[in-house]
Amino acid sequence: MIRLDGVTKAFPVYTKKGFLRRDRSVVTAVAEMSFEVGAGEFVGYLGPNGAGKSTTIKMLTGILTASSGEVRVAGLDPARRRTELARRIGVVFGQRTTLWWDLPLRDSFALIRHLYKVDEGRFRSRLGELTELLELGPFLATPVRQLSLGQRMRGDLTAALLHSPELLVLDEPTIGLDVVSKATVRDFLARINAEEGTTVLLTTHDLGDIERLCRRVMVIDHGRLAFDGTLDALRATAPADRTLVVDLASAAPAPVPPPGIRLIKREGPRMWLAIPPDVNAASVVASVAGAHDVVDIALREPDIEDVVTRLYSRGPALDG
Ligand SMILES: Nc1ncnc2c1ncn2[C@@H]1O[C@H](COP(=O)(O)OP(=O)(O)OP(=O)(O)O)[C@@H](O)[C@H]1O
Numbered sequence: 405m406i407r408l409d410g411v412t413k414a415f416p417v418y419t420k421k422g423f424l425r426r427d428r429s430v431v432t433a434v435a436e437m438s439f440e441v442g443a444g445e446f447v448g449y450l451g452p453n454g455a456g457k458s459t460t461i462k463m464l465t466g467i468l469t470a471s472s473g474e475v476r477v478a479g480l481d482p483a484r485r486r487t488e489l490a491r492r493i494g495v496v497f498g499q500r501t502t503l504w505w506d507l508p509l510r511d512s513f514a515l516i517r518h519l520y521k522v523d524e525g526r527f528r529s530r531l532g533e534l535t536e537l538l539e540l541g542p543f544l545a546t547p548v549r550q551l552s553l554g555q556r557m558r559g560d561l562t563a564a565l566l567h568s569p570e571l572l573v574l575d576e577p578t579i580g581l582d583v584v585s586k587a588t589v590r591d592f593l594a595r596i597n598a599e600e601g602t603t604v605l606l607t608t609h610d611l612g613d614i615e616r617l618c619r620r621v622m623v624i625d626h627g628r629l630a631f632d633g634t635l636d637a638l639r640a641t642a643p644a645d646r647t648l649v650v651d652l653a654s655a656a657p658a659p660v661p662p663p664g665i666r667l668i669k670r671e672g673p674r675m676w677l678a679i680p681p682d683v684n685a686a687s688v689v690a691s692v693a694g695a696h697d698v699v700d701i702a703l704r705e706p707d708i709e710d711v712v713t714r715l716y717s718r719g720p721a722l723d724g
Contacts, residue, residue: 405603406441411473433459435627446597448618449607456627457607494564498576503548510544520567534562554585571603611708642714643681644706653697662691
């Protein structure tokens with residue numbers, strides 16, 4: 405569905421030097437990037453600010469042309485066949501809306517139907533389906549400017565999927581949403597992928613999105629692919645500490661962590677211990693239970709956020 409082969413995107417940057425002089429330099433936003441995404445995959449595309457995620461997405465959707473290398477989406481060169489490609493993909497940018505600000509949602513959707521030449525019957529049933537899944541029915545008559553961020557995002561998702569695209573490209577679709585809206589959007593995306601086989605490429609800083617949705621994760625750093633593999637493989641690549649949360653019977657005596665184990669913090673009878681990746685958690689549990697009067701104990705796997713932060717700090721290394 406998506407294929408990048410040795411793709412580089414460089415931007416010329418001019419800095420003013422004096423009255424008439426300016427210096428030219430080049431920023432390489434994406435460097436020698438190669439990857440493939442197959443039909444039906446749900447892929448997370450992660451990276452720190454300025455890593456090159458948006459630039460990649462703009463090349464995939466034909467907004468930008470690659471400086472070198474080859475980009476193919478649904479078999480098409482996006483920069484040359486942008487209109488044709490638009491009928492086969494859907495794009496949602498969390499920070500912008502494709503809907504008409506002053507029009508009721510319903511009218512925006514009707515305009516989009518014309519743009520994508522979706523036939524009337526198909527449009528009606530598709531709109532019914534999407535508005536039901538996204539719980540948008542009560543807002544169809546509301547002008548976009550009066551919608552909440554979560555309602556507007558659900559509107560944008562509907563707009564992007566009205567023409568039943570094979571590929572959905574999402575740039576930060578849950579940014580700024582509350583917990584309930586996030587859950588609705590995530591459930592919806594999982595369903596579209598599972599039931600309709602829509603391929604999804606998701607860019608996000610929200611690692612909850614990744615944990616909930618993405619079987620495969622690509623991490624980009626300084627324009628290069630730093631990791632490409634499953635979430636479990638990502639965890640194994642940059643192992644982080646697990647956390648043992650221990651509730652003691654009383655807050656009185658100062659708890660003593662087992663040797664080599666760091667006490668992260670303590671609040672009353674509860675303490676948090678960091679267990680390094682190479683230490684056996686069972687032996688730590690046994691040692692804590694032997695030394696203290698323990699009421700409850702829980703082990704937390706490392707947060708994907710810690711794992712990704714470690715990966716960035718380690719610098720780019722091509723593996724998977
Ligand atoms: N039009 C442009 N002209 C010059 N430099 C650019 C241009 N667009 C992007 N860049 C630079 O390319 C690099 C990658 O930017 P890009 O927007 O792709 O990053 P990103 O991973 O999407 O970041 P963010 O998470 O902040 O959105 C950055 O150094 C950015 O400053």
